[in-house]
Amino acid sequence: MSPVQSPALPPATSLPPVSDLTAHLGFWLRLVSNHVSHAFAAKLAATEVTVAEWSLMRALYDKAPMPPSRIADDMGLTRGAITKLADRLIAKALIVRAASPDDGRAQTLALTERGTALVPALAALADRNDAEFFDALTPDERASLLRLLKGLAERGQMTATPIE
Amino acid sequence: MSPVQSPALPPATSLPPVSDLTAHLGFWLRLVSNHVSHAFAAKLAATEVTVAEWSLMRALYDKAPMPPSRIADDMGLTRGAITKLADRLIAKALIVRAASPDDGRAQTLALTERGTALVPALAALADRNDAEFFDALTPDERASLLRLLKGLAERGQMTATPIE
DNA sequence: CGGAGATAGTTTCCTAGTCAATCAAAGAGG
DNA sequence: CCTCTTTGATTGACTAGGAAACTATCTCCG
Numbered sequence: 147m148s149p150v151q152s153p154a155l156p157p158a159t160s161l162p163p164v165s166d167l168t169a170h171l172g173f174w175l176r177l178v179s180n181h182v183s184h185a186f187a188a189k190l191a192a193t194e195v196t197v198a199e200w201s202l203m204r205a206l207y208d209k210a211p212m213p214p215s216r217i218a219d220d221m222g223l224t225r226g227a228i229t230k231l232a233d234r235l236i237a238k239a240l241i242v243r244a245a246s247p248d249d250g251r252a253q254t255l256a257l258t259e260r261g262t263a264l265v266p267a268l269a270a271l272a273d274r275n276d277a278e279f280f281d282a283l284t285p286d287e288r289a290s291l292l293r294l295l296k297g298l299a300e301r302g303q304m305t306a307t308p309i310e
Numbered sequence: 311m312s313p314v315q316s317p318a319l320p321p322a323t324s325l326p327p328v329s330d331l332t333a334h335l336g337f338w339l340r341l342v343s344n345h346v347s348h349a350f351a352a353k354l355a356a357t358e359v360t361v362a363e364w365s366l367m368r369a370l371y372d373k374a375p376m377p378p379s380r381i382a383d384d385m386g387l388t389r390g391a392i393t394k395l396a397d398r399l400i401a402k403a404l405i406v407r408a409a410s411p412d413d414g415r416a417q418t419l420a421l422t423e424r425g426t427a428l429v430p431a432l433a434a435l436a437d438r439n440d441a442e443f444f445d446a447l448t449p450d451e452r453a454s455l456l457r458l459l460k461g462l463a464e465r466g467q468m469t470a471t472p473i474e
Numbered sequence: 475c476g477g478a479g480a481t482a483g484t485t486t487c488c489t490a491g492t493c494a495a496t497c498a499a500a501g502a503g504g
Numbered sequence: 505c506c507t508c509t510t511t512g513a514t515t516g517a518c519t520a521g522g523a524a525a526c527t528a529t530c531t532c533c534g
């Protein structure tokens with residue numbers, strides 16, 4: 147702009163204008179997403195598992211034993227993270243780790259009986275959490291939001307399960 | 311259910327059905343949000359600041375020096391987190407910490423000249439990131455998504471800035 | 475005034491990830 | 505077959521943030 151300097155109000159008034167954060171869709175997306183996740187974490191706090199632990203348990207439910215690498219891909223975490231996450235769940239006797247029969251390097255993870263039995267109650271919490279936020283929308287609005295989000299996910303090649 | 315047991319296919323086939331993760335709007339919200347954030351983090355990796363650091367710098371830009379507590383509220387982080395975040399930015403000479411003139415307990419944070427000069431370039435990265443994901447939508451779709459998200463945010467009393 | 479409680483910020487300890495190094499088992503090629 | 509490379513998992517060093525304890529200061533009120 148012009149070299150004319152305005153007469154120094156507290157923060158020098160002639161800063162280059164910068165777009166407002168709230169102008170970004172990403173801002174609102176993250177705001178809402180964070181709140182939904184946080185509310186779910188609060189519900190899980192009453193249980194013996196964390197959000198990431200629930201996510202891993204859900205991934206194993208009603209499926210054959212799976213290698214950690216597969217789960218890492220599904221959950222969008224590194225293998226190292228899965229190793230430690232699995233360690234915690236094993237310590238709680240909710241899952242078991244076993245050597246793969248066909249590949250000497252590989253391991254498999256599977257829910258224990260206790261872990262399996264716990265999943266439905268946790269899933270109910272997840273259902274309730276989702277309802278708590280999105281039942282406020284009309285069915286049309288829900289459908290519209292779902293369509294938009296799925297479209298973005300598809301276009302952006304977003305595959306991994308976010309840690310829910 | 312009935313005591314009849316199905317004849318043991320790999321994972322016993324008679325588990326209580328549990329709602330699919332992808333049935334939840336929260337799932338898709340988080341999936342997209344995580345991807346957008348991650349893409350932005352990748353862009354910032356080429357700079358000298360992290361996402362949280364950018365967020366703090368943006369909060370200070372074009373405003374009078376602010377107390378850390380205010381920033382903690384704005385960013386949705388604890389005060390302890392802001393102390394450490396500020397320490398890192400001070401080490402990079404991007405912000406300064408000063409004692410508040412009127413309250414002996416309080417501190418204020420403000421951008422340095424260098425920090426101020428850096429903000430517009432970072433803001434441009436943020437703009438570009440948002441555009442990258444959401445320009446794929448039509449103007450109508452963008453407006454619709456924005457309206458839905460703002461409505462959810464308002465209804466859920468979501469105030470704090472998510473760490474962008 | 476002076477002490478009780480509230481408030482601002484920092485610090486400490488803990489949790490949960492990433493990244494890079496490591497090790498063992500598989501697979502490929504001469 | 506023997507080496508080279510790749511792959512699966514684990515480990516260790518490091519980072520970022522939360523919760524709660526702690527310190528200093530302020531405010532209120534008897």
